[in-house]
Amino acid sequence: xxxxxxxxxxxxxxxxxxxxxxxxxxxxxxxxxxxxxxxxxxxxxxxxxxxxxxxxxxxxxxxxxxxxxxxxxxxxxxxxxxxxxxxxxxxxxxxxxxxxxxxxxxxxxxxxxxxxxxxxxxxxxxxxxxxxxxxxxxxxxxxxxxxxxxxxxxxxxxxxxxxxxxxxxxxxxxxxxxxxxxxxxxxxxxxxxxxxxxxxxxxxxxxxxxxxxxxxxxxxxxxxxxxxxxxxxxxxxxxxxxxxxxxxxxxxxxxxxxxxxxxxxxxxxxxxxxxxxxxxxxxxxxxxxxxxxxxxxxxxxxxxxxxxxxxxxxxxxxxxxxxxxxxx
Amino acid sequence: xxxxxxxxxxxxxxxxxxxxxxxxxxxxxxxxxxxxxxxxxxxxxxxxxxxxxxxxxxxxxxxxxxxxxxxxxxxxxxxxxxxxxxxxxxxxxxxxxxxxxxxxxxxxxxxxxxxxxxxxxxxxxxxxxxxxxxxxxxxxxxxxxxxxxxxxxxxxxxxxxxxxxxxxxxxxxxxxxxxxxxxxxxxxxxxxxxxxxxxxxxxxxxxxxxxxxxxxxx
Numbered sequence: 161x162x163x164x165x166x167x168x169x170x171x172x173x174x175x176x177x178x179x180x181x182x183x184x185x186x187x188x189x190x191x192x193x194x195x196x197x198x199x200x201x202x203x204x205x206x207x208x209x210x211x212x213x214x215x216x217x218x219x220x221x222x223x224x225x226x227x228x229x230x231x232x233x234x235x236x237x238x239x240x241x242x243x244x245x246x247x248x249x250x251x252x253x254x255x256x257x258x259x260x261x262x263x264x265x266x267x268x269x270x271x272x273x274x275x276x277x278x279x280x281x282x283x284x285x286x287x288x289x290x291x292x293x294x295x296x297x298x299x300x301x302x303x304x305x306x307x308x309x310x311x312x313x314x315x316x317x318x319x320x321x322x323x324x325x326x327x328x329x330x331x332x333x334x335x336x337x338x339x340x341x342x343x344x345x346x347x348x349x350x351x352x353x354x355x356x357x358x359x360x361x362x363x364x365x366x367x368x369x370x371x372x373x374x375x376x377x378x379x380x381x382x383x384x385x386x387x388x389x390x391x392x393x394x395x396x397x398x399x400x401x402x403x404x405x406x407x408x409x410x411x412x413x414x415x416x417x418x419x420x421x422x423x424x425x426x427x428x429x430x431x432x433x434x435x436x437x438x439x440x441x442x443x444x445x446x447x448x449x450x451x452x453x454x455x456x457x458x459x460x461x462x463x464x465x466x467x468x469x470x471x472x473x474x475x476x477x478x479x480x481x482x483x484x485x486x487x488x
Numbered sequence: 489x490x491x492x493x494x495x496x497x498x499x500x501x502x503x504x505x506x507x508x509x510x511x512x513x514x515x516x517x518x519x520x521x522x523x524x525x526x527x528x529x530x531x532x533x534x535x536x537x538x539x540x541x542x543x544x545x546x547x548x549x550x551x552x553x554x555x556x557x558x559x560x561x562x563x564x565x566x567x568x569x570x571x572x573x574x575x576x577x578x579x580x581x582x583x584x585x586x587x588x589x590x591x592x593x594x595x596x597x598x599x600x601x602x603x604x605x606x607x608x609x610x611x612x613x614x615x616x617x618x619x620x621x622x623x624x625x626x627x628x629x630x631x632x633x634x635x636x637x638x639x640x641x642x643x644x645x646x647x648x649x650x651x652x653x654x655x656x657x658x659x660x661x662x663x664x665x666x667x668x669x670x671x672x673x674x675x676x677x678x679x680x681x682x683x684x685x686x687x688x689x690x691x692x693x694x695x696x697x698x699x700x701x702x703x704x705x706x
Contacts, residue, residue: 163588163589163592164628166624167585167588167624167625167628168585169583169585186592228585228586228589231580231581231582231586232579232580232581232586232589232590232593233579233593234555234577234578234579234590234593234594234597235577235578235579236573236574236576236577236578237562237567237573237576237578243564258565262563262564264561264563265560265561265563266560398612399613402609402612402613403613405609406559406582406583406609406610406613409559409560409582409609410582412560412561413560413561413580413582439531439532439647439648439649439650439659440608440609440612440647440649440659442531442532442533442647443532443606443608443609443647444609445532446560446563448532448533464533465532465533466533467565469533469696
């Protein structure tokens with residue numbers, strides 16, 4: 161495999177040492193490269209030890225090989241493990257989303273101010289903590305607030321309404337047992353909130369979380385807030401957003417997290433509504449949903465990208481949270 | 489690459505070529521056969537990945553192997569209704585270096601179709617950095633794709649950027665413009681339908697249904 165060592169992310173000193181030993185390609189180093197099923201961490205370590213490199217270079221190369229080969233190994237896909245989605249408590253919205261928000265995906269919600277995006281974020285955060293017996297994920301959720309729209313009192317209200325709902329639908333003795341012991345406090349103990357006041361804090365937070373992610377959902381409310389007004393150099397903004405998007409993708413692949421990102425919209429020159437953050441950001445999300453306010457209580461969601469593209473569903477925001485519209 | 493007789497190469501290509509159900513696309517790109525590097529570029533949500541999945545399904549139906557290199561996790565609802573899943577190999581990449589290693593690995597597999605979904609986020613991050621290594625890495629990727637395309641058909645998806653005056657062009661800059669052998673631009677026309685252009689002359693219409701995509705002449 162003719163992959164020159166100058167194209168690997170290893171420091172210059174290692175590259176210089178290897179060139180002095182006449183190693184130009186990666187295949188000069190490893191005689192048998194571990195691809196596909198024969199990938200074996202021990203065989204890489206053994207082969208590196210046989211090469212008699214100085215300790216510091218050997219360790220760097222072994223780390224690099226193990227990390228990259230492990231992550232990019234080709235595998236056949238396996239289906240069969242049933243993935244539990246995060247529901248939104250409105251059955252029309254859930255069926256539009258093919259069940260809800262699944263793990264390992266990035267979903268983007270867009271909307272003008274007042275179109276229900278923050279309410280939807282809070283509802284999804286609370287819904288993560290629904291116990292497994294009732295079809296929920298029972299996982300922790302992280303709600304990153306860039307705008308200041310997250311209200312703890314509203315989260316409390318939604319959690320109380322969720323508990324009431326669970327008490328109503330509990331049928332079997334086992335379910336009744338669980339709901340009798342469940343408290344609002346316990347539901348809310350799984351919802352974490354963090355407030356970011358500039359983009360550096362946001363990136364630092366995602367970096368910390370990526371190291372060992374045990375959240376089931378990470379919800380970023382209004383990503384565009386910190387990127388719209390602070391930058392004078394557009395190229396720097398594009399670079400930072402591109403790197404941020406790479407980090408989010410890596411997070412999604414490594415851990416079974418659902419990433420829900422709320423974006424804002426702007427008017428372009430011709431008077432039509434466009435999402436913020438530009439074209440290069442628009443490829444990050446696997447699904448994009450546009451929210452709109454139809455009347456006092458009623459909101460609509462349209463899928464702009466993803467399965468069921470172009471379809472719309474209506475939902476209502478009441479004091480209990482996101483619910484279905486009453487049947488006409 | 490050793491000198492090989494032409495008839496042997498033609499026979500290899502015939503073995504790896506697969507029957508597809510998109511004859512209009514076949515004609516639009518000048519033939520879906522090994523040696524072609526096809527770029528599908530278009531705005532978000534226009535159906536680039538859908539076209540790729542349709543071709544993957546055709547290739548698996550014909551019993552050939554497919555390698556997919558993706559920067560985002562493949563969901564189960566993409567994989568349902570695909571036959572012969574054991575012939576599909578997926579590799580997840582999150583940086584340019586991962587992409588280079590995956591491309592080198594594909595060389596030792598014998599696949600008919602290689603799909604790289606989402607090449608823009610991987611390369612955009614390196615292009616923006618201030619050092620000169622970005623262009624060198626871009627060249628490496630071009631060479632890697634070229635080596636893979638000798639034995640397989642390579643399709644990858646790119647994004648659009650605005651090039652001034654309201655026009656759009658493929659992302660990743662002038663140096664990347666020569667990377668594919670055919671570039672298909674996918675855009676929305678005035679009525680909201682999806683069109684595929686080659687060289688601004690030849691157009692075809694794209695419809696996305698539940699069972700796959702349909703491409704017809706305009």
